[in-house]
Amino acid sequence: MSGEDAPAQQQNDVDQKQEKPAEEPKAETPKADPAPAAAAEAAAAPPAAADKAPEEETFTYRALVLTGYGGYDKVKLQVKKGKPALKAGEVLVRVKACGLNFADLMARQGLYDRLPSPPVSPGMECSGVVEAVGEEVTDRKVGDKVMVLNRFGLWQEVAVAPASHTFLIPEGMSFEEAAALPVNYITAYMMLFDFGNLRPNQSVLIHAAAGGVGIAATQLCKTVKDVTVFGTASASKHETISEGGVTHAIDYRTKDYVEEVRKISPKGMDIILDPLGGSDTHKAYNLLKPMGKLITYGAANMLAGQKKNLLAVAKNWYHQFSIHTLSLIQGNKSVCGFHLGYLDGETELITQTMNTILDLYKQGKIKPRIDSTWHLEQVGDAMRKMQERNNIGKVILTTEPMPEEEKKEEPKKEDKKEDKKKEDKKKEDKKKDDGKKEEKKDDKKKEEPKKEEKKEEEKKEDAKKEEK
Amino acid sequence: MSGEDAPAQQQNDVDQKQEKPAEEPKAETPKADPAPAAAAEAAAAPPAAADKAPEEETFTYRALVLTGYGGYDKVKLQVKKGKPALKAGEVLVRVKACGLNFADLMARQGLYDRLPSPPVSPGMECSGVVEAVGEEVTDRKVGDKVMVLNRFGLWQEVAVAPASHTFLIPEGMSFEEAAALPVNYITAYMMLFDFGNLRPNQSVLIHAAAGGVGIAATQLCKTVKDVTVFGTASASKHETISEGGVTHAIDYRTKDYVEEVRKISPKGMDIILDPLGGSDTHKAYNLLKPMGKLITYGAANMLAGQKKNLLAVAKNWYHQFSIHTLSLIQGNKSVCGFHLGYLDGETELITQTMNTILDLYKQGKIKPRIDSTWHLEQVGDAMRKMQERNNIGKVILTTEPMPEEEKKEEPKKEDKKEDKKKEDKKKEDKKKDDGKKEEKKDDKKKEEPKKEEKKEEEKKEDAKKEEK
Numbered sequence: 001m002s003g004e005d006a007p008a009q010q011q012n013d014v015d016q017k018q019e020k021p022a023e024e025p026k027a028e029t030p031k032a033d034p035a036p037a038a039a040a041e042a043a044a045a046p047p048a049a050a051d052k053a054p055e056e057e058t059f060t061y062r063a064l065v066l067t068g069y070g071g072y073d074k075v076k077l078q079v080k081k082g083k084p085a086l087k088a089g090e091v092l093v094r095v096k097a098c099g100l101n102f103a104d105l106m107a108r109q110g111l112y113d114r115l116p117s118p119p120v121s122p123g124m125e126c127s128g129v130v131e132a133v134g135e136e137v138t139d140r141k142v143g144d145k146v147m148v149l150n151r152f153g154l155w156q157e158v159a160v161a162p163a164s165h166t167f168l169i170p171e172g173m174s175f176e177e178a179a180a181l182p183v184n185y186i187t188a189y190m191m192l193f194d195f196g197n198l199r200p201n202q203s204v205l206i207h208a209a210a211g212g213v214g215i216a217a218t219q220l221c222k223t224v225k226d227v228t229v230f231g232t233a234s235a236s237k238h239e240t241i242s243e244g245g246v247t248h249a250i251d252y253r254t255k256d257y258v259e260e261v262r263k264i265s266p267k268g269m270d271i272i273l274d275p276l277g278g279s280d281t282h283k284a285y286n287l288l289k290p291m292g293k294l295i296t297y298g299a300a301n302m303l304a305g306q307k308k309n310l311l312a313v314a315k316n317w318y319h320q321f322s323i324h325t326l327s328l329i330q331g332n333k334s335v336c337g338f339h340l341g342y343l344d345g346e347t348e349l350i351t352q353t354m355n356t357i358l359d360l361y362k363q364g365k366i367k368p369r370i371d372s373t374w375h376l377e378q379v380g381d382a383m384r385k386m387q388e389r390n391n392i393g394k395v396i397l398t399t400e401p402m403p404e405e406e407k408k409e410e411p412k413k414e415d416k417k418e419d420k421k422k423e424d425k426k427k428e429d430k431k432k433d434d435g436k437k438e439e440k441k442d443d444k445k446k447e448e449p450k451k452e453e454k455k456e457e458e459k460k461e462d463a464k465k466e467e468k
Numbered sequence: 469m470s471g472e473d474a475p476a477q478q479q480n481d482v483d484q485k486q487e488k489p490a491e492e493p494k495a496e497t498p499k500a501d502p503a504p505a506a507a508a509e510a511a512a513a514p515p516a517a518a519d520k521a522p523e524e525e526t527f528t529y530r531a532l533v534l535t536g537y538g539g540y541d542k543v544k545l546q547v548k549k550g551k552p553a554l555k556a557g558e559v560l561v562r563v564k565a566c567g568l569n570f571a572d573l574m575a576r577q578g579l580y581d582r583l584p585s586p587p588v589s590p591g592m593e594c595s596g597v598v599e600a601v602g603e604e605v606t607d608r609k610v611g612d613k614v615m616v617l618n619r620f621g622l623w624q625e626v627a628v629a630p631a632s633h634t635f636l637i638p639e640g641m642s643f644e645e646a647a648a649l650p651v652n653y654i655t656a657y658m659m660l661f662d663f664g665n666l667r668p669n670q671s672v673l674i675h676a677a678a679g680g681v682g683i684a685a686t687q688l689c690k691t692v693k694d695v696t697v698f699g700t701a702s703a704s705k706h707e708t709i710s711e712g713g714v715t716h717a718i719d720y721r722t723k724d725y726v727e728e729v730r731k732i733s734p735k736g737m738d739i740i741l742d743p744l745g746g747s748d749t750h751k752a753y754n755l756l757k758p759m760g761k762l763i764t765y766g767a768a769n770m771l772a773g774q775k776k777n778l779l780a781v782a783k784n785w786y787h788q789f790s791i792h793t794l795s796l797i798q799g800n801k802s803v804c805g806f807h808l809g810y811l812d813g814e815t816e817l818i819t820q821t822m823n824t825i826l827d828l829y830k831q832g833k834i835k836p837r838i839d840s841t842w843h844l845e846q847v848g849d850a851m852r853k854m855q856e857r858n859n860i861g862k863v864i865l866t867t868e869p870m871p872e873e874e875k876k877e878e879p880k881k882e883d884k885k886e887d888k889k890k891e892d893k894k895k896e897d898k899k900k901d902d903g904k905k906e907e908k909k910d911d912k913k914k915e916e917p918k919k920e921e922k923k924e925e926e927k928k929e930d931a932k933k934e935e936k
Contacts, residue, residue, distance in 0.1 A: 194759055195802050197665040281793055290814055291662055293802075296793045325749055325764045325789045328805025334663050334761075335803055337796025346758055 059083040062399070063156035064379055066118045069110035071306035072380035075122070075155075084160045086134035091163045093148055095128040097179035097373070098155050098397040101212070102275065102298055103341055105387050107152075109308040111299075114341040115152050123155030124341065127169060127178035128399075137163040145169040147178040149186070149354075151344045155379070157399045164347045167354050170362055180212065180368035180394035185357045186350060187340050188216035191273055191295045195336040200225040202270035205261060205287065207280070208300070209246050210237040210392045217273055218245040219366040230269070232257050240392050244369070258283050268292060276301045281321035285335065293334040296321070303387060369393030375402035527551040530867070531624035532847055534586045537578035539774035540848035543590070543623075552628045554602035559631045561616055563596040565647035565841070566623050566865040569680070570743065570766055571809055573855050575620075577776040579767075582809040583620050591623030592809065595637060595646035605631045613637040615646040617654070617822075619812050623847070625867045632815045635822050638830055648680065648836035648862035653825045654818060655808050656684035659741055659763045663804040668693040670738035673729060673755065675748070676768070677714050678705040678860045685741055686713040687834040698737070700725050708860050712837070726751050736760060744769045749789035753803065761802040764789070771855060837861030843870035 065078045086092055104122050106112040115122055130144040140146065146166040148154055154161070169178045192198045204221050208214045209231025221227045222245040231246035238249040250260045261269065270292050272284040277299030284294045302313050323335055343350065360366045371391035374382035375398060386395045533546045554560055572590050574580040583590060598612040608614065614634040616622055622629070637646045660666045672689050676682045677699025689695045690713040699714035706717040718728045729737065738760050740752040745767030752762045770781050791803055811818065828834045839859035842850040847865060854863045 190759070194665060195761075197662060277793065290811055291658070291817065293663075293804075296797060298797075299794075321793045322790055323803070325745065325803070325805055326767075328803065329764060329766075329807045330805070330810050332806055332811055333804070335791070335793070335796065336761075336801070337793055337798070338800055339797045342798050343758055343800055349759065 061157035062376060063121050063158075064123070064376055064397075066108060066115070066120055066122050068118050069108065069308065072108075072383050074108055074118075075379050075383070077376050077379070080156070084158065086132060086160060088135040089137060089162050089164070090134040090160055091130050091137055091140050091146075091166060092132040092134075093126070093128040093146060093159050093161065093166070094131045095126045095154065095157055095159050095399050096175035097127050097399070098123050099125040099179045099181075099183060099212075100382055100386055100395040100397065101125070101183050102300060102303075102386070103339075105303060105383055106299075108383070109303070111302060111308065111313070112341070114344075121153045121156050123153060123159075124151065125149050125179060125182045126154040126159060127175040128159070130166070131158070133163065139163065140166060145175075145178075147182055149182040149340075149350065151341065155376070155397065157376075162347075164351070167351075167358065170358055173361065176370050176373055176396050176398070177368045179396055180370055181357070181361070182354065183340055184212040184216040184368070184394065185220075185366065186353050187213050187297065187338065188220050188273075189353055189357055190340075191297060191336075191338050192217060192220050192271065195295050195334075195338065196271040196273075196293050198224050198227065198271060200227070203228040203230065203265055203289075205230045205232075205269045205272040205284070206246070207232050207252075207273060208275055208389070209233045209241045209249070211275070211389075212391075212394045213273070213275065213297070215241070215244060215369050215393050216366070220360075221245065223360060223365050228265070230261055230264070234389070237392050258287060261287060271295065273297065277321075278302075278315060278319040282319070285321065285323070285333065288331070288333050290332040291334075293336060295336045295338055297338040306384075306387075371395050373398050375400065375406070377402050529625040530844060531589050531626075532591070532844055532865075534576060534583070534588055534590050536586050537576065537776065540576075540851050542576055542586075543847050543851070545844050545847070548624070552626065554600060554628060556603040557605060557630050557632070558602040558628055559598050559605060559608050559614075559634060560600040560602075561594070561596040561614060561627050561629065561634070562599045563594045563622065563625055563627050563867050564643035565595050565867070566591050567593040567647045567649075567651060567680075568850055568854055568863040568865065569593070569651050570768060570771075570854070571807075573771060573851055574767075576851070577771070579770060579776065579781070580809070582812075589621045589624050591621060591627075592619065593617050593647060593650045594622040594627060595643040596627070598634070599626070601631065607631060608634060613643075613646075615650055617650040617808075617818065619809065623844070623865065625844075630815075632819070635819075635826065638826055641829065644838050644841055644864050644866070645836045647864055648838055649825070649829070650822065651808055652680040652684040652836070652862065653688070653834065654821050655681050655765065655806065656688050656741075657821055657825055658808075659765060659804075659806050660685060660688050660739065663763050663802075663806065664739040664741075664761050666692050666695065666739060668695070671696040671698065671733055671757075673698045673700075673737045673740040673752070674714070675700050675720075675741060676743055676857070677701045677709045677717070679743070679857075680859075680862045681741070681743065681765070683709070683712055683837050683861050684834070688828075689713065691828060691833050696733070698729055698732070702857065705860050726755060729755060739763065741765065745789075746770075746783060746787040750787070753789065753791070753801065756799070756801050758800040759802075761804060763804045763806055765806040774852075774855075839863050841866050843868065843874070845870050 060079050060081050063078055063080050064075050066074055067076050068074050084092060101124055103112050103114070103124065107115040107122055125148065127145070127147045130140050130142050130146055133140055133142060140163045145168065147169055148159065148161045148166050150159070150161045150165050153159060167182070169175075192204070196204075198204065198221065202224075204217070204227060206214050206217050206221075206229060209218060209229075210233040214231065214233070218229055218231060218241065221229050228247045229245060230248045230250060231241050232250045232252040233241050234253050235251045238251070242249050248260075248264055250257045268287045268289040270289055272287060272292070272294050274281055274284045274294060274296040275298035277296065278301040280301065281294070281296050284296075288294055301315070303309075305312075321335075327333075328335065357366070369392070371393040372382070372385065373396045379397060382395050382397060385391050528547050528549050531546055531548050532543050534542055535544050536542050552560060569592055571580050571582070571592065575583040575590055593616065595613070595615045598608050598610050598614055601608055601610060608631045613636065615637055616627060616629045616634050618627070618629045618633050621627060635650070637643075660672070664672075666672065666689065670692075672685070672695060674682050674685050674689075674697060677686060677697075678701040682699065682701070686697055686699060686709065689697045696715045697713060698716045698718060699709050700718045700720040701709050702721050703719040706719070710717050716728075716732055718725045736755045736757045738757055740755060740760070740762045742749055742752045742762060742764040743766035745764065746769040748769065749762070749764050752764075756762055769783070771777075773780075789803075796803065825834070837860070839861040840850070840853065841864045844865055844867060850863050850865060853859050
């Protein structure tokens, strides 16, 4: 996967215009800007009209771009030119890490209508440092460490978003954690506590309990007294999810999860989180107790293989759950649909929820679990890992440049998938331990050295793989 | 409408057997029984085997019986013989007042499947005094004032129910209030706080805001900070419902309520309570904000006229709301169905909810509003008043015997419906004032005198009608 130079016009049909060289650049006030060279130089230079053109020409950044619908290779790493102009209320963020979400996988196959047509940069969440602020931005300043939530466009080294879509990263949270938090935790929180109205002594069925939302939901369930969590995942992940708070781990690959749940809880569930869609939504509905709530938030069953699988899509549509009110009334049941991607107008609601989540983080009650971190060049592998359900926790992209030697080794990773899984598990355990240590530190503004350490680890592990 | 003698076998096909002369009667311990003559005499007599037969023969009580599906005249007042036997865990209640519910109207037309086939005594709620307790009953004793919630069978002078379906009437609550409380307040509470998850600053649309559930829901909304209540009702009821807490009263008969709501709240509603069904459920769904909850709990639109109206039923079915999960996901919406009649197995949940409601009553935050009280002989008129939406608050039946002179005047009531409405309004205002006074009293164990006063008022009002 090689970097390509994206023509500037390519992005122009996108809602959120990130490149408008013709537009008058907004005044920026980079006071204590700790950001990279290009911006710093620009700030140092006198703001004469003559200097604008050179700055915009010399400013380049790498960006992942969905070039068309299809397989993993449709997301390409390109180099964009020119500093994005900021509108009033927007900030420019130097991105450190990005989160991968299921919607990104759907989008790549053309199954997610919140992403504009290709070519377009995907990415709904990232973390980074504010590098410039637009007019009317009062609550963010250059140098702020932030996480960003946006409809798309965040898988880039430099991203533009409304300041209201950014949240300050709390002390002690790494950029990876910050990139892992927004989508999964807001989704899990709103489903469980807004629609689900989770209360003590209730039972919750979490599908894909080892996924990003699954782990977030499990942790959030544990903030309520005596909640019983049923979690589905393949057997190899049971130990990890049980440690994370799942009361009853169920291997959906070898067992009928409905039967397993009924064995333990004959009356059924109070809340079911359903990311699967299709026939699994029907099963979930029938598994609800009276006053139970089914919250469906995806159609993962549609994803079969790299490219759009028409049979899977048709099957999902055919089995799509449709409910009559009379059945709801007689069953005393609730069916809810959730997707954060369709809530982008609800800034106040999202901010409120995010503040609650960050409080829980500060109290040590939740902590994002990073499955693995990948370079932008490795986005295909990162997506594959998630789509093939080989992750436990969040899959993260880092904007750190990829060392030359790793690039050469890359293809080998795919050859030994099983070994890789084990390695990932080890790496995770190590990171978890690191995470615990980190929590104890009070002041850790310097993120860079830690990343370097991790990269050293990764190198060592790749070396180990070589030995096998 | 005259009392008829119901053959004892008539009730035998009913689930809850209330008359089983052949069965061995359970031992009863009527210690300080304050109940009527027949029972008191029986208690005074020595418990010899020879006395059983006479007691059962001499024990008679009036009961309303649905004799077939159809118009108001299908509910007949009959006299039943023999003291109902109690199973373990059951209590026998001398009924003072009964609540009318929409489900009773549906049931009369054969549209409610929770009522067994006629002949059967309807009635889901009543209040009264415990007259006997079955074996294993430990938390109720003879003389306890209770309200009762049951699937059916409570429109009788004497009713049998599981002790777990009874709730102690708090100090200061009249029998009418107690009969008005269970169904409406549990329904409103569970819809708003379990499914609806109502929180400060939210907006709620309450259809039929002057009905029993509507008034309960309005009062419950007011227990949460800064909730905006939109209530539909005909214009003549607006003053009353506004005083009761409705922020924006909307006359659904002369205006398009969707337009009216949008004018005030362009984004729509957080919660909508829908007792109507059919096309109104569609409107409600479209009126929801993101993260909004539609709670449908009836199909009042099916009720058109006294007897089952096939066109109305068909129309309701045709327009019945059916929702696909994809629409729910893209809208971030929730659709819930509620009906207390299908929750009769959920004793713990109901008891918990009832305790919360009774706490709110004791704190003075809620108070059932009685629209009118009718004698058992007047059940047809009572049902008509409710079905024609002429009530503001709860329609109650009292088991007090009806004075002869009222029986003669009865047909005249129907002649002057408009005048009657006005009179009802006046009567209500009077009762409301009475209610306020009553709240201030600390000890009011003697309910009887108040009833007598009311009857005096009714007589006076009937006399006024005569003058017109």
